[in-house]
Amino acid sequence: xxxxxxxxxxxxxxxxxVIQTVVNSILLTLVYFISIGSTSLIAKKVFKKxxxxxxxxxxxxxxxxxxxxxxxxxxxxxxx
Numbered sequence: 001x002x003x004x005x006x007x008x009x010x011x012x013x014x015x016x017x018v019i020q021t022v023v024n025s026i027l028l029t030l031v032y033f034i035s036i037g038s039t040s041l042i043a044k045k046v047f048k049k050x051x052x053x054x055x056x057x058x059x060x061x062x063x064x065x066x067x068x069x070x071x072x073x074x075x076x077x078x079x080x
Contacts, residue, residue, distance in 0.1 A: 043049040 040051070043051065
């Protein structure tokens, strides 16, 4: 009797592991695409923002110039 229950238990454990893997994969995929997709759509349509800067500039370099912020030396001492 115990042997039969052990076989049933091990079989159900294997089946539940497979079901768990499938369900988790599906749920995580849905959550990922809903969250990332909605963020991308909102940013692109509402705020006209592109996070990847995919537009190609026909210049000699792809370097992005950042504004220089220089501060006096005294402001760097004793910051904490």
